[in-house]
Amino acid sequence: MANTHHNLIILGGGPAGLTAGLYAARARMDHLLIEKGAEGGQILLTDWIDNYPGFPDGISGFELAEKILAQAKRFDLNSMFANVTSIELSETVKRLELDNGDSLSCDCLIICTGARPRPLGVPGEKELTGKGVSYCATCDAPFYRNMHVAVVGGGNTAIQEAAHLTKFADKVTVIHRRDELRATKILQEKAFANPKIDFIWNTTVTEIIGTDGVEKLQLLNRDQTTSELSVDGIFVLIGVLPNNDMLPLDVLKADEGGFIPTDQETRTVVPGVMAAGDIRSKEVRQVINAAGEGATAVLAAEQYLTNLS
Amino acid sequence: MASDKVKDVSDADFESIISSDTPCLVDFWAPWCGPCKAIGPVVEALADEYDGKVSIVKMNVDDNPATPGKFGIRAIPTLILFKSGEKVDQVTGAVGKAQLIELIEKAL
Numbered sequence: 001m002a003n004t005h006h007n008l009i010i011l012g013g014g015p016a017g018l019t020a021g022l023y024a025a026r027a028r029m030d031h032l033l034i035e036k037g038a039e040g041g042q043i044l045l046t047d048w049i050d051n052y053p054g055f056p057d058g059i060s061g062f063e064l065a066e067k068i069l070a071q072a073k074r075f076d077l078n079s080m081f082a083n084v085t086s087i088e089l090s091e092t093v094k095r096l097e098l099d100n101g102d103s104l105s106c107d108c109l110i111i112c113t114g115a116r117p118r119p120l121g122v123p124g125e126k127e128l129t130g131k132g133v134s135y136c137a138t139c140d141a142p143f144y145r146n147m148h149v150a151v152v153g154g155g156n157t158a159i160q161e162a163a164h165l166t167k168f169a170d171k172v173t174v175i176h177r178r179d180e181l182r183a184t185k186i187l188q189e190k191a192f193a194n195p196k197i198d199f200i201w202n203t204t205v206t207e208i209i210g211t212d213g214v215e216k217l218q219l220l221n222r223d224q225t226t227s228e229l230s231v232d233g234i235f236v237l238i239g240v241l242p243n244n245d246m247l248p249l250d251v252l253k254a255d256e257g258g259f260i261p262t263d264q265e266t267r268t269v270v271p272g273v274m275a276a277g278d279i280r281s282k283e284v285r286q287v288i289n290a291a292g293e294g295a296t297a298v299l300a301a302e303q304y305l306t307n308l309s
Numbered sequence: 310m311a312s313d314k315v316k317d318v319s320d321a322d323f324e325s326i327i328s329s330d331t332p333c334l335v336d337f338w339a340p341w342c343g344p345c346k347a348i349g350p351v352v353e354a355l356a357d358e359y360d361g362k363v364s365i366v367k368m369n370v371d372d373n374p375a376t377p378g379k380f381g382i383r384a385i386p387t388l389i390l391f392k393s394g395e396k397v398d399q400v401t402g403a404v405g406k407a408q409l410i411e412l413i414e415k416a417l
Contacts, residue, residue: 037347037403044343062343081350083406099406130384130401139342140384142371212381233383 005105006032008301009096011084012112012243014041015287016277018068019294020110025075027302032104033072033079034096040065041114042240042278043287046157047138047164052287061138064287084246089270096246107308108272108301111247111260112294115240115278115285120152124208125236132214132233137161140233144169147232150217151175152205158237159183159191165235166196173229175200175219200229208234242279255281266297272304314356318366320375326366328394332416334409336367337377337387344403345386351406352388355413363413392416 010020013035024031038044046061055064069077083099087109094109117135119125125133134140137151141164149169151162154176160183165172174191179201181188191197200219206226207218216230242258252260253269259281266274276293278285318326318335327333336352338345356365370377370385380389380396389399390412397415400408 036405037351038343038349040343040347044347046343062341062346065343130387130399131381132383134384135402136342136344136384139339139344142339142341143377143383213383 004103006030007106007305008032008108008110008298009034009094009104009106010110010112011087011096012041012114012277012279013039013069013079014112014114014277014290015043015065015068016114016279016290016294016297017041017110017112018065018072019291020112020276020298021077021079021294022068022072022075023295023298024301025072025077027298029298029302029305031078032106033077034082034084034104035079036081036083038065039069039079042116045117045136045138047141047161049287068291086246087248089248089251089273091271094273108304109274110266110294110297110301111268111273111275111279112277112290112297113243113247113279115242117236118239118241120205120208120236120238122205122207124210128208128210128214131212132210132231133208134233134235135237137164137235137237140235141165141168144233146170148173148230149233149235150205150229150231151235151237153237153239154178154181154183155237155239156183156187158235159187161235161237162197163187163190163194166194169233170196172197173200173231174198175203175205175217175229177204177222178202205234240278240285244279257281265300266293267300272301272308274300314360314365315353316364316366318368318373320373323368323373323376324394326364327391329364330393332363332397332413333391334363334365334413335389335391336365337370337382337385337389338367339369339371339385341371342385347403348386348388351409354406355409359413363416388412390416 007030010033021033043061050058088095148171202222260275261281274297276297277290
């Protein structure tokens, strides 16, 4: 292995990490970006991004990821694919252990590990994942041509992907635990106007039933009445969980949900450690925020490194 | 994620490939699937590590609808492990390397 110590390591290659990589590379910092899968992160799960500035017609998540990566590479982004299993943080040095037994160290670490879709946690979900239970409408919608699918959730992701599913499915039933959607108005208007989408309000899914594939859902209404709904598939889009398995959560004083608190400049409680993007403890999780925080984090890192020397 | 190690298979040559004496891992994917892209480097690395012991191939579900239909695939990436033509086990989603190794070892 080449150089195992860097001034700056960026952990994660979603919009936050890639933007941090772009800034660090362009600032000619001694840096390394580590990604476990493919650059892009969760935006690869998104069919279409309509609210990222600079793309008047919108852009696919896939294409946006490729463009940010290409931009970072233009400034000689230094990146590698690796799986970090644990991290040791001290004021002076930060050490990362990889699953192949190697270890890396840095003076400054930017954590951009992001988040992943949250499962329902009901019987049948695990067994039927990939057999009708899905967390990525963009990936799996084409398997449901002329079928009936359910979408669980009421936020932006759920409602946007419900609309995407109608390009393939005959009928999309949105199941939401409240009596109104949390999704932004324009997405709501589109969904209500779509004849292929119907809604079941005040209801949760308590079980997913099927042998070789999803056959039906057991539902529980807020008034305690139960019912069944026959569907060919169910898309679970109820928010995210943090990717924090490798992080020392006590040291970073993670919040109840396992996200990492920072100050406005993305600095965590550990000097020289920043967190940017969906892993940060915050209200709003948008691509544009993640990118902005990635940039902020590099500027904070530069300042920290300057003070060190 | 083109790799020489991970060969493309089609509906036409699928049966002959999985019924070989060498166990076979098939990565069902499509170009529009982000997580399929995410799992690509891991699958490639495993193809190197298990070279000669397990043949690792991929199938584009857009171009080859028959085989995914036969195995009831409703989500991608799905990776199915075959031994002597029989399905041993499968995983779905952009799982980690450890989980894929666990799957592959079931055929060895």
